[in-house]
Amino acid sequence: MAKYDVDSEKLKRLEDYIDSIEQKEGALIGVLYKAQEIFGYLPKDVQLFIARKLKIPAAKVFGVTTFYSYFTMEPRGKHVINVCMGTACFVKGADKVLEELRKQLNITEGNMSPDGMFTVDSLRCVGACGLAPVVMVDGKVYGRVKVEDVKAILDEYREGGSTQ
Amino acid sequence: MPVRMELLVCGGTGCQASNSNRVLEVLREEIKNSNLENEVSVLMTGCFGFCEKGPIVKVMPDNVFYVEVDEDSARKIVAEHVVKGRVYQEKLYVEPDTNEKLPEQSKIPFYKKQIRIALRNCGKIDPENINEYIAADGYMALGKVLTEMTPEGVIDIVKRSGLRGRGGGGFPTGVKWEATRKSKSDIKYVICNADEGDPGAFMDRSILEGDPHSVLEGMAIAAYAIGAQFGYIYVRAEYPLAIHRLRIAISQARELGLLGKNIFGTDFCFDVEIKIGAGAFICGEETALINSIEGGRGEPTVKPPYPAQVGLWKKPTNINNVETFANVAPIILNGAEWFASIGTEKSKGTKVFALAGKVNNVGLVEVPMGITLREIIYELGGGIKGGKKFKAVQTGGPSGGCIPAEYLDTPIDYDNLTALGSMMGSGGMIVMDEDDCMVNIAKFYLEFSCDESCGRCTACRVGNKRLLEILNKITEGKGEMEDLEMLKELAETVKDSSLCGLGQTSPNPVLSTMKFFYDEYLAHVRDKECPAGVCKELLKYYIIPEKCVGCTACAKVCPVNVIHGEPKKVHVIDRDGCIKCGQCYKTCRFGAITRK
Numbered sequence: 001m002a003k004y005d006v007d008s009e010k011l012k013r014l015e016d017y018i019d020s021i022e023q024k025e026g027a028l029i030g031v032l033y034k035a036q037e038i039f040g041y042l043p044k045d046v047q048l049f050i051a052r053k054l055k056i057p058a059a060k061v062f063g064v065t066t067f068y069s070y071f072t073m074e075p076r077g078k079h080v081i082n083v084c085m086g087t088a089c090f091v092k093g094a095d096k097v098l099e100e101l102r103k104q105l106n107i108t109e110g111n112m113s114p115d116g117m118f119t120v121d122s123l124r125c126v127g128a129c130g131l132a133p134v135v136m137v138d139g140k141v142y143g144r145v146k147v148e149d150v151k152a153i154l155d156e157y158r159e160g161g162s163t164q
Numbered sequence: 165m166p167v168r169m170e171l172l173v174c175g176g177t178g179c180q181a182s183n184s185n186r187v188l189e190v191l192r193e194e195i196k197n198s199n200l201e202n203e204v205s206v207l208m209t210g211c212f213g214f215c216e217k218g219p220i221v222k223v224m225p226d227n228v229f230y231v232e233v234d235e236d237s238a239r240k241i242v243a244e245h246v247v248k249g250r251v252y253q254e255k256l257y258v259e260p261d262t263n264e265k266l267p268e269q270s271k272i273p274f275y276k277k278q279i280r281i282a283l284r285n286c287g288k289i290d291p292e293n294i295n296e297y298i299a300a301d302g303y304m305a306l307g308k309v310l311t312e313m314t315p316e317g318v319i320d321i322v323k324r325s326g327l328r329g330r331g332g333g334g335f336p337t338g339v340k341w342e343a344t345r346k347s348k349s350d351i352k353y354v355i356c357n358a359d360e361g362d363p364g365a366f367m368d369r370s371i372l373e374g375d376p377h378s379v380l381e382g383m384a385i386a387a388y389a390i391g392a393q394f395g396y397i398y399v400r401a402e403y404p405l406a407i408h409r410l411r412i413a414i415s416q417a418r419e420l421g422l423l424g425k426n427i428f429g430t431d432f433c434f435d436v437e438i439k440i441g442a443g444a445f446i447c448g449e450e451t452a453l454i455n456s457i458e459g460g461r462g463e464p465t466v467k468p469p470y471p472a473q474v475g476l477w478k479k480p481t482n483i484n485n486v487e488t489f490a491n492v493a494p495i496i497l498n499g500a501e502w503f504a505s506i507g508t509e510k511s512k513g514t515k516v517f518a519l520a521g522k523v524n525n526v527g528l529v530e531v532p533m534g535i536t537l538r539e540i541i542y543e544l545g546g547g548i549k550g551g552k553k554f555k556a557v558q559t560g561g562p563s564g565g566c567i568p569a570e571y572l573d574t575p576i577d578y579d580n581l582t583a584l585g586s587m588m589g590s591g592g593m594i595v596m597d598e599d600d601c602m603v604n605i606a607k608f609y610l611e612f613s614c615d616e617s618c619g620r621c622t623a624c625r626v627g628n629k630r631l632l633e634i635l636n637k638i639t640e641g642k643g644e645m646e647d648l649e650m651l652k653e654l655a656e657t658v659k660d661s662s663l664c665g666l667g668q669t670s671p672n673p674v675l676s677t678m679k680f681f682y683d684e685y686l687a688h689v690r691d692k693e694c695p696a697g698v699c700k701e702l703l704k705y706y707i708i709p710e711k712c713v714g715c716t717a718c719a720k721v722c723p724v725n726v727i728h729g730e731p732k733k734v735h736v737i738d739r740d741g742c743i744k745c746g747q748c749y750k751t752c753r754f755g756a757i758t759r760k
Contacts, residue, residue, distance in 0.1 A: 028459035029442055060460070067461040067618070068442035070401055086363030087558065087594045088520035090608055124445065124612065126402055127366030129520035130178045130215020130527055139404060141181035 004045040010038050011049060018053045028054060028064055032071055041072050069123075077112045077119035079157045084134040086125030093147075094133035098122060100150045101135075117158070169204045169246060171195075172222040174287065176211030176373055177366075177405055184208075184219035187238045191221070194242035204246055210374015212287035213528035214274055217257065222269065222287070229269040230255040260524070260546065274525045274544050279506065281514050282330075282367075282490040283530045286374030291409050294416040297377040303422050305493035306381050309388055310428045318389040319345060322492070324500035326512030331357055331448070331485030332563065332589045332665070334511075334578040340482060343472035344390040347480035352392040354383050355476065355483040357453060358399035358406070361445040362561030363612065365592035367516035368486035370528055372399065372406035375490065376413035380423065380436060382489030385496065387434045390482050395436040398453050401443060410438055445562075445616035449664050450483045452618065463618045464664035485590070487516055507533035511577035521558075521594040522549045531576075538572040541595055552597040556680070560589030562609045562616075563669030565676025566602060585676040587669070601698035602681040603688055606674045607635040613670035624667030627658035631674060639699040643689040652678060693760060703744050703759045709734045711756035718748035718757060 004011060017034050021027050031054065035046050042065050051058040065071045083089075083098040101120050105113040112119045128134050131143025135153065142153055173179075173188045191206045212220045217231035221241060228251055230241060237255045244252040256265040257272050266272050280286075289296035297303070309318055323338030344352060356379060360368040372379060383395045399407055414436055417423040425433045439457050446452045447462040454476050456462035475481025491513060495503045504512045511533040517540060520526050524546035531540060537557055541547070548554050556566040565586035567574075574580050578588050596605065610632045619625045631654055634647050655671035662668050678685060687693045694702040707718075707727075714732040719725075726742050729735030737748070737757075749757045 026457065026459040029456070030440075030459075033440070033442070063461050064459070068444050070441075070443035087561070087592070087608070088364045088526075090363075091521050091594065091596060091600055091605075123402060123443070124361065124616075125363035125366070126177065127360070127369040128178045128181055128215070129364055129366055129518060130218065131181055132520065132526075134181070141177065143178070143181045 088129035089133040175208035178215040179218035210286040211370040305496035325503040330487035344482040354395040382492035523595040560587035601696035609673035623661040
């Protein structure tokens with residue numbers, strides 16, 4: 001077996017998952033989901049591993065990974081913050097909330113805060129337009145977020161899950 | 165055991181974000197503390213639609229509708245209403261015009277004109293309990309279809325009902341079923357398109373969360389009609405609660421034999437699997453969706469052949485959206501004539517709209533086709549937030565357009581909206597007021613389309629980018645008159661030369677805003693002004709001398725020190741160095757700073 005530059009215990013879990021799938025045709029997206037759940041992101045070697053396991057070209061795996069916005073090839077922070085940029089949230093000032101989040105977390109390039117605690121991203125409509133603008137942190141929805149609320153939301157996660 | 169009273173708590177994504185889970189817990193605790201567990205039940209239901217006033221609690225059979233319930237008022241509802249039988253006045257809906265308290269849901273203007281077919285059970289039943297759906301005549305239509313009707317008979321009813329696809333295109337559902345039925349193959353598929361990607365539309369989410377069985381039943385009926393044995397529901401990853409409730413619904417339906425082999429003791433076998441999307445708007449397009457289920461990139465393919473002939477795994481496939489399927493069972497039970505009696509000549513039945521943006525009552529409304537935009541926005545929606553002036557309503561999401569005030573009395577149906585350069589789409593309806601810049605809105609939608617273009621057709625991949633660049637130029641004050649010509653010409657080209665619905669409609673927001681709000685484009689290009697005061701680069705800040713009291717607050721907050729003046733004297737902004745950060749505007753307590 002080829003050497004992969006990733007955690008071997010995690011790779012084993014992924015391998016077990018792939019082995020458990022009966023119908024391998026059409027399973028790629030589901031496998032990528034699982035891989036991202038295990039590794040947190042999809043580095044090149046994980047994609048190569050998946051390609052060989054499913055017996056499909058690595059180019060296809062890469063093509064699918066980069067096509068869908070859910071998949072990421074960059075490591076993510078401990079907490080993932082998604083600002084909804086759907087129309088309802090946009091007309092109610094979601095862009096200003098996003099700007100404030102990036103400012104408070106000192107993010108200038110990319111999406112991750114320098115301390116690795118947070119990744120800030122935007123998504124298109126979580127369907128909670130009644131609460132616009134909406135921010136989602138690790139799947140929890142915060143509604144009617146004002147720029148002034150940003151600090152309090154961040155503090156909730158800083159205190160609770162701080163690694164320092 | 166029958167109970168004397170039910171408390172229905174909204175468990176939609178919106179109300180859950182406003183803490184309705186905690187309200188539910190408190191209600192249960194209080195009922196227990198009052199020893200009423202055997203008399204009163206507390207249920208979590210699907211979305212009531214009135215998201216603006218959530219969390220919502222409804223008391224049945226008294227038919228009292230409480231809004232904005234928090235932990236404290238939940239306790240009071242139990243103490244007052246449940247225990248003492250007195251309506252708790254503090255949390256009733258208050259009609260803003262008359263200040264009258266309205267305890268009854270059907271009297272509230274937001275609900276008055278609604279006819280609920282697709283949303284019939286949302287907010288009425290517990291979506292995680294199949295027995296409640298069955299008690300509301302659930303799976304009766306499927307039983308009738310399987311035991312009394314031929315597939316052709318089913319297709320005939322759906323055709324005569326005039327039901328058209330609720331996901332965007334508006335293609336007649338019965339015709340689609342018939343085409344799939346006629347394709348010869350031993351294997352066929354039914355797909356439910358729950359990839360609700362239009363930003364601002366959330367009716368499919370609400371149906372899946374509030375009444376998942378109505379979709380499963382509709383799919384099973386479609387499967388019988390076309391001769392399919394297997395179905396997929398393709399749902400967005402952004403809707404975790406909907407996925408959760410669908411999973412419960414599918415396993416409960418399997419347990420009762422309503423999915424699986426020999427349903428209702430007939431030869432008909434049908435089962436369903438959930439496929440979760442991975443965040444690509446284009447997968448709402450049916451051929452792209454099929455490619456995605458097959459595990460590939462969600463790129464559209466050329467039609468024909470249509471999925472009805474060559475679809476999933478190259479087999480005939482019928483794809484309808486969530487709301488379409490939710491309409492099927494009532495049509496079977498009540499008849500084609502009943503459904504066709506609602507709506508306009510060419511658009512029958514009802515449509516669910518997601519009303520959002522700058523309107524007082526944000527939420528989901530299901531209204532008969534043919535209702536006017538004005539009725540929806542001003543009667544159901546309660547008018548514009550903060551007493552501002554209406555500017556436009558955007559329908560159809562990134563494929564639609566902006567409709568100005570002079571067309572507010574247009575009856576809504578598929579054809580009228582298309583004639584206005586917009587479209588029905590999936591039913592998103594975003595209200596915009598005088599503070600929204602239409603050039604900026606067009607830019608917003610184009611950014612969306614650029615992000616979401618799959619890249620296959622040059623016109624869409626490159627053309628939309630160029631359109632966006634021109635709009636950026638205009639909003640930054642660098643636009644020239646010939647840019648406006650170019651914008652229009654290029655927009656038409658992208659429309660004409662793209663393969664799928666995304667590229668064919670992505671320039672609509674630009675074209676419709678240019679058609680109806682050309683003066684705003686002119687102001688940006690010719691006068692270098694943004695009339696709505698949105699485009700930062702075009703803003704100029706002024707101090708109104710009559711209002712300035714010389715408090716120096718603005719000068720202190722200015723990060724680049726370009727506001728000059730002595731205390732207690734009128735201040736002046738030196739616009740040469742101004743970075744247009746807006747701090748002074750926010751700080752001034754006297755309304756003395758204006759921007760244009």
